[in-house]
Amino acid sequence: MSTSKDDGRPSRPATRIVRSGRGQDLVGPFVNPPVVHASTVLFDSVDDMEQHRGRYSYGRYGTPTSEALETAISELEDGAGAVLCPSGLSAAVTALFSCLSAGDQLLIVDSVYGPVRRFAETMLKPLGIDIAYYDPALAADVERLFSERTRAIYAEAPGSLTFEMQDLPALAAVAHRRGALVLFDNTWATPLGFKPLAHGADLSIIAGTKYIGGHADVMIGTVAANETAWPRLKETHRAMGLHVGPDDVYLALRGLRTLAVRLPRHAQSAMVVATWLAARPEVARVLYPPLPDDPGHLLWARDMEGACGLFGVVFAGWDDERAKRFIDGLRLFGIGASWGGFESLATLAHPEPSRSATAWRPEGALVRLHIGLEDPDDLIADLAASLALVDSD
Numbered sequence: 258m259s260t261s262k263d264d265g266r267p268s269r270p271a272t273r274i275v276r277s278g279r280g281q282d283l284v285g286p287f288v289n290p291p292v293v294h295a296s297t298v299l300f301d302s303v304d305d306m307e308q309h310r311g312r313y314s315y316g317r318y319g320t321p322t323s324e325a326l327e328t329a330i331s332e333l334e335d336g337a338g339a340v341l342c343p344s345g346l347s348a349a350v351t352a353l354f355s356c357l358s359a360g361d362q363l364l365i366v367d368s369v370y371g372p373v374r375r376f377a378e379t380m381l382k383p384l385g386i387d388i389a390y391y392d393p394a395l396a397a398d399v400e401r402l403f404s405e406r407t408r409a410i411y412a413e414a415p416g417s418l419t420f421e422m423q424d425l426p427a428l429a430a431v432a433h434r435r436g437a438l439v440l441f442d443n444t445w446a447t448p449l450g451f452k453p454l455a456h457g458a459d460l461s462i463i464a465g466t467k468y469i470g471g472h473a474d475v476m477i478g479t480v481a482a483n484e485t486a487w488p489r490l491k492e493t494h495r496a497m498g499l500h501v502g503p504d505d506v507y508l509a510l511r512g513l514r515t516l517a518v519r520l521p522r523h524a525q526s527a528m529v530v531a532t533w534l535a536a537r538p539e540v541a542r543v544l545y546p547p548l549p550d551d552p553g554h555l556l557w558a559r560d561m562e563g564a565c566g567l568f569g570v571v572f573a574g575w576d577d578e579r580a581k582r583f584i585d586g587l588r589l590f591g592i593g594a595s596w597g598g599f600e601s602l603a604t605l606a607h608p609e610p611s612r613s614a615t616a617w618r619p620e621g622a623l624v625r626l627h628i629g630l631e632d633p634d635d636l637i638a639d640l641a642a643s644l645a646l647v648d649s650d
Contacts, residue, residue: 277333289511334454340480355494356408391614439457439460442463477505537644539572582650584605603626
């Protein structure tokens, strides 16, 4: 992989985000790499082709466009390498297949992203892989779930929908002592806010659809690996025939360059809105680890350098119908899946059916909010107006 010009001086995260993956061999005299649309790569001779001489061999295996993003992600994650996938779920699937074989056991955090659970249940189990779910509050105690067949732990923090934090260093210490790998979904914090590989993970998974793209217009996933996991990840990715189109790679690269500006704004606005909501009489609790009274706050403060705009709100005694009226009454929040774009979103969440190792017993309906780049005072006014309508019913 190419690296940017380095004169030995240290680079802080924002600088690395701007400069990573911009080696002169990739971009030439330009700021950005060319958007290469290619399938066939031509060789000077049959011997060159048969002996794999040359930097590129086939469009699916890489171009300057894809190499620029792979290099940037690997550098930002402090990894041995990174691969690109067509979506965040595809990245999770690729990482899992790189670690598992028939007869293995996989431990998955109970607060995992729902589609990953669905993949484990509908695809991994029929392939002869045993699945066990664990309480996100477990740290070193997760060892009691290990068997001789445990090959990997799949962690995610904060947890999908319910935002529990996890003690990744403690999980990794147990896993590595038992000969297992650790996979970590880092979509919420991004490499700007957390370095999973530096905290013990072997593979770091990101739905680049969210904050890396940042504009709600691209589907892409990334997996970065350490030296241990990289060879198998690279081979799995190639064997599965995965490829991301150059235009989507370009959009992800363009979004990445402004991540250090956008993400702090999302987090700052989210803290303002979350603090306001936590003081409302309609709200039982706000699920956001940066809040000082959040159960996961100490772990978040210990391990993470930042946050994002995504959190949950539990409304005291509300049923789904009341929550729907509240969401429908919002004017500055879109109603839709995904998050991480510049726009604010609100959705009704139902974690209960997806829990098996732990029970989710909220005090009322759960609404997930994504705080975008709008003025937080305008968002608060919108939330207040919709709450007033619901309260008047």
